Amino acid sequence: MKNFPAKLLLFGEYGLMFGAKALAVPFPRYSGSLVKSCAKNVDEKSGQSAAELERFTAWLGEEGRNKQMNYPLDLGRLQQDVQAKLYFRSDVPLQYGVGSSGALCAALFDEYSNYVADGTKPLSDGAALLKQDFALLESYFHGRSSGLDPLVSFLDRPVLLENGRLSLPTLALDKLPWSMYLIDTKTTGATAPLVNLFLRKMEQPDFRKLFEQEYLPTNNRAVDAFLAQNETEYFANLQNITRFQLDHFAEMIPTDFVPTIRRLLGQNVLVKLLGSGGGGFLLAFVPRGVSVTLPEGSFQIFQA
Incomplete structure (x- = not known):
């Protein structure tokens, strides 16, 4: 079956729920696909995935959830495949902020929904309905979901959310005037x-008051500067995001990495949460021409 990529939420963490601009992009370094097992015995990881899909399918059939969707899943066929030990084969790290559940929801929707893209209309026209369905599906895993993660994985396109409207910007991420890295905290963080x-x-x-009057406008200006590739404006706003998260999101940042973030801040290398935080990856932005030493296990993304 089709492979679905992980995703990176570059901007909008937490603010997305309160009207902030959000920008998310596919991250094909990691991906996953549904597998129909022919074997009676599968390995432990596949068995755990199969069991989780069985619970998910039961949940979706309860309280009329599936019927609430714009494009319901074929529950009968899904239940048959689940009984035959359907599982999700994935290398997307769990609880790392890169959309492991989003890729799974995208794969399920692609295989079992009755959605057919209308080739006569822009893809963005129907994205809002898709996002609604993905929000319902992913709420099984997180209790509450915007639906953005699985939407990005399903479309395999960058998605910009602004004032409730979705658009699909064209981004040359390998040609940005700064470099981007993921810092591996080597610990996990549960979203819910x-x-x-x-x-x-x-x-x-x-x-x-602080969040709405300071953080949200700064987030939105950073998104605008990112899209415009305005390095000066971008790093000025990003610095404010980093400082705000250090001061007010301390619970979301692994304690061992706070000194590192502060050290890098002094070099104008700016680190922010990736998704809900708590562990997983942190996102680091390095200005053009700056040489920096990042923690072991860090790696550059979207390089030319």
Whole structure:
């Protein structure tokens, strides 16, 4: 079956739920596909995936969830395949912020939904309906989902969300006037508990005011500067994002990496959360012409 890529949420973490601009891109370094097993016995990882798909299928059939979708899945066929030990073969790291559940939802939707792309209309025209369906599917894994991760994986295109509207910008990520790296924290971070923590923080008037009046506008300006490839404006806003996350998102940053982020900040090498944080990868941006030593296991992405 078809392979579906991981994704990187470059901007919009947490702010996406409150109207922030969000920019996410496919990340084909990692991917996954559904596999119909012919063997009676599968390895442990495949067996765990098969069991999870069985639970997911049962959940989707409850409370009329599948019927709520714009493009429902063929539950009968999915149930048959699940009973035959359907599993998701994937090298997307789990709880690393790169969309492991999004790739799975994209694969399930592609194989079992009744969606057919209308070749006479731009792909972006139907993206909002797809996003609604993906939000429902992925809510099984996270409790709450925007649907953006599986949408990016399914379309295999960059997706920009702005004022509730979706567009599919053309990005030459290998030609940006700065370089990008992933820093491996070598630990995992579960999305749902961190999202719940953030929502509790938003109940505090002082934090909510800071977030809405400082963080969201800065995030939006950073997205605009990224798309315009305005390096000066981009790094000015990105520095504010890094400082805000250090000061107010401490629970989302692995403690061992805080000194590293502060050290790099002094060199104008700016590090931010990738997705909900808590572990997994951190995203680092290095200005043109700057030489820097990053933690072991870091690697450059989207290089020419």
